[in-house]
Amino acid sequence: MFEAILTPVVIVGIIGLLAGVGLAVAAIVMAVPVDRKAQAIKEALPGANCGACGYSGCEGYAKALSEGTAPAGLCSPGGAQVAREIASILGTAPAAVEYKTALVRCNGTNRNTGTKMEYDGLKSCAAASMFFGGTGKCSYGCVGYGDCVAACEYGAIRICDGVAVVNPALCRGCNKCVTVCPKHIIELVSAQAASVVRCRNQDKGGETRKQCSVGCIGCMRCVKACEFDAVHVKNFLASVDYDKCTGCGKCNEVCPVGCISMLKVQEIQENTAANEAAVS
Amino acid sequence: MQMAITILISGILTDNFVLSKFLGICPFLGVSKKTNTAAGMSAAVIFVMLIATLVTYPIYAWLLVPQGLDYLQTIVFILVIAALVQLVEIALRKFLPPLYNSLGIYLPLITTNCAVLGVTILNFDNNYTYGEAILNAFGAGVGFLLAMVIFAGVREKLEGCDIPESLKGLPITLVAASLVSLSFLGFQGLAEGLFQ
Numbered sequence: 169m170f171e172a173i174l175t176p177v178v179i180v181g182i183i184g185l186l187a188g189v190g191l192a193v194a195a196i197v198m199a200v201p202v203d204r205k206a207q208a209i210k211e212a213l214p215g216a217n218c219g220a221c222g223y224s225g226c227e228g229y230a231k232a233l234s235e236g237t238a239p240a241g242l243c244s245p246g247g248a249q250v251a252r253e254i255a256s257i258l259g260t261a262p263a264a265v266e267y268k269t270a271l272v273r274c275n276g277t278n279r280n281t282g283t284k285m286e287y288d289g290l291k292s293c294a295a296a297s298m299f300f301g302g303t304g305k306c307s308y309g310c311v312g313y314g315d316c317v318a319a320c321e322y323g324a325i326r327i328c329d330g331v332a333v334v335n336p337a338l339c340r341g342c343n344k345c346v347t348v349c350p351k352h353i354i355e356l357v358s359a360q361a362a363s364v365v366r367c368r369n370q371d372k373g374g375e376t377r378k379q380c381s382v383g384c385i386g387c388m389r390c391v392k393a394c395e396f397d398a399v400h401v402k403n404f405l406a407s408v409d410y411d412k413c414t415g416c417g418k419c420n421e422v423c424p425v426g427c428i429s430m431l432k433v434q435e436i437q438e439n440t441a442a443n444e445a446a447v448s
Numbered sequence: 449m450q451m452a453i454t455i456l457i458s459g460i461l462t463d464n465f466v467l468s469k470f471l472g473i474c475p476f477l478g479v480s481k482k483t484n485t486a487a488g489m490s491a492a493v494i495f496v497m498l499i500a501t502l503v504t505y506p507i508y509a510w511l512l513v514p515q516g517l518d519y520l521q522t523i524v525f526i527l528v529i530a531a532l533v534q535l536v537e538i539a540l541r542k543f544l545p546p547l548y549n550s551l552g553i554y555l556p557l558i559t560t561n562c563a564v565l566g567v568t569i570l571n572f573d574n575n576y577t578y579g580e581a582i583l584n585a586f587g588a589g590v591g592f593l594l595a596m597v598i599f600a601g602v603r604e605k606l607e608g609c610d611i612p613e614s615l616k617g618l619p620i621t622l623v624a625a626s627l628v629s630l631s632f633l634g635f636q637g638l639a640e641g642l643f644q
Contacts, residue, residue, distance in 0.1 A: 176517050183507075183524060187531030194535050198542035290610050 205257060206234035212253040213243060216321065218342035220244045220268065220356070233258065244268040244341035268341030268356045270325070270334045272316075275366040275427060276309040277329040281380035297350040306379040308368045310353055316345035336431075357431065362415025363399075363408050367427040370403040384427045390419035399428075450643055452583055455576075458639040459587020465563045466595040467632040472563030476596060477621060479554070486600035487593065492554040494589030497567050499536060500529045501585035504568045505578055525568050533559040563592060599628055 210230035217225035221242035223232055232238035233254065241263030243250050248265055255262035287303040289295055293315040301307035312330040324338035325345060332345075332354070346354045353368045365384060369376045373385030386404030393399075398412035399419050406428065408419075419428045465471045472493070479489045504525050512518050537555050540548040548555075558564060567588045571581040602624050611620050 175515055176520055179511070179515065179517065180520060180524060180527070184527055187527060191531055191534055191538070194538045198538050200541050290608070295608060 203231065203234050206230045208257050209233050209254055212246075212250055212257065214246045214250065216245055216342055218245060218344055220341055220343045239263070241265045247340065266358055268358055269336045269339045269431075270341065270345050270354050271357045271364055271366075271431065272310065272325075272332045272334055273353045273355060273364070273366055273368045274308075274310040274331055274351075275382045276304060276306055276380050277331050279329070280382045281305050281309065294350045302351070304379075306369055306376075306383060308351065308353070308370060309380065309383075311351060315348050315350070316354060319344045319348040358410055360410075362410075362413045362430060363417065363419055363428055364431045365406050365408060365428050368405065370405045372404055376404070382425050382427050385425060387424060389422045389424065390428055393418045393422045451580065454639045454642065455580055455583050456587040456590075457642065459584055460591040460594060461632070461635040462637070462639045464591040464595055464632050464635075465566065465588050466592055467629040469566065471566040472561055472592060475558065475561065475563075476599065477618075477625065480596055480600045480603055483597060483600040483604065486596040489554045489558075490589070490593035490596045493558055493561070493563065493592050494586065496529075496533055496536075496555070496558050496561075496564050497585040497589040497592075498582065499532060500525075500564050500568050501571060501581050503532055504528055505571065505581050508572060509578075521569060521572075522565070525565055529564060529568070530559045563588070595628070595632075599625065602628060 206227075207230075210227055213226040213230060215226050217227075219225065221229045221238075221244075223229040223238065223242075229238060229242065233240065240254055240258070240260065241251050243254075244265065244267060246265075247267075248262075251265050252262045282305050283303045284305050285300070285303055287296060287299070289299060291313050293302075293311040293313045296302050296311050296313055302309075302311045304311065310331045312327055312332070314325075314327045314332065316332050317325045317327060321342070321344065322338050322340055324335045324340070325332050326335075327333075334345075334354075341356055343356060346356060351368070357364065367380075367382070367384040369380065369383040371379070373387060376383040376385050384405050386401050386406065388401050390399045390406050391401055395416070395418070396412050396414055398409045398414070399406055400409065401407075406419075408428075415430065417430060420430060459465075463469060466473065466476045475489055475493075480486050507524065507528060508518070508521060512520060512524065533555060537548070540555075567585050571584055574584070576584055603621065606620060606624060615623070
């Protein structure tokens with residue numbers, strides 16, 4: 169009678185004890201040293217895992233920072249405050265953050281372009297663009313159902329007159345809208361970028377003119393006007409080499425359709441950052 | 449050989465753990481949103497099912513049964529599997545960091561998964577030998593993988609559909625799961641009929 173209770177208790181007890189001791193020993197023998205610095209940096213980072221820094225999420229960037237293989241100041245969403253925190257953990261001077269902002273390379277508002285069909289399907293850019301390339305006349309342009317608006321965690325994008333518009337004061341350059349846009353018309357640009365082409369249409373000039381009144385027709389005037397070899401036309405579409413652009417504005421003046429314009433976000437962002445610092 | 453093929457086919461298709469026995473439903477519904485994560489989770493399940501069978505079979509057959517303690521099966525198996533998975537996790541982190549990173553959170557998640565416990569217990573209900581039990585564990589794991597990947601594919605397609613408001617989320621997922629499960633009923637009798 170007594171044995172019937174004792175045997176199972178002893179056997180389960182021994183198995184449990186063996187498992188416990190085995191785990192404890194294994195934890196000591198096979199311990200992996202935890203990088204405390206990387207841990208601290210990871211906690212300082214925003215934790216959005218957006219990939220704007222070019223690493224596999226915040227953890228990857230924290231690890232690279234603690235090993236000294238990554239330059240500081242790549243965290244654009246974190247901004248100046250995170251840069252200061254990282255600097256204090258690493259014991260270095262805070263690095264200047266290169267502000268980035270999302271740029272919608274389309275200006276095809278309802279007035280500038282039109283629709284080619286009555287679309288009654290799912291109200292999302294991904295679905296609409298699968299259906300004959302979207303509702304707009306231009307198959308390269310903004311679909312306007314706001315997939316990017318839904319993806320933005322900072323409320324920096326809204327659909328205005330059929331085109332997504334980024335508010336640079338709120339945009340943290342996290343890259344989420346860039347990945348979600350089915351037309352790939354959003355790109356991250358450095359806030360210093362001066363002239364930008366707000367068009368992605370790669371059709372021939374005549375075709376483009378039929379589709380949109382502000383589409384790039386590839387007339388090469390901006391290329392000739394640029395003194396710094398910063399504007400190039402490829403596939404009937406002009407694009408600016410932001411490293412070379414000085415922001416002289418000559419290409420803006422000669423553009424017959426007005427699709428090149430200045431991007432003045434740096435001052436807006438700096439003002440915002442200064443305000444944030446004053447508040448915190 | 450014939451027995452081995454029968455065990456594998458019944459584990460993968462006819463007696464699929466998820467779709468016929470309804471074991472391991474929580475990862476089936478929880479981690480099946482993307483094909484990648486579904487496949488990662490299933491790889492971890494196959495791995496854990498194999499090592500769990502490797503260890504629990506001897507304990508049951510050579511320790512519990514001779515002592516007349518087979519009623520302790522469930523509690524001892526849970527204890528042993530949980531400890532084992534923890535041990536494997538520690539070892540993986542030390543010796544195979546890439547595998548550890550890719551299995552990630554799924555390894556500890558499935559320590560007490562009912563599909564893993566189910567395969568170890570059902571091994572004895574079917575009177576399998578040690579070798580057959582290991583084969584059965586592998587088959588069950590592959591069956592889990594198949595169910596997960598198929599269902600993840602179905603759910604990815606669902607994302608682009610115009611679903612009625614009241615069915616959005618879990619309801620339509622359960623409807624889809626039952627339809628996938630129904631389709632697996634078509635395999636009924638395949639394992640037994642194969643060699644007749």
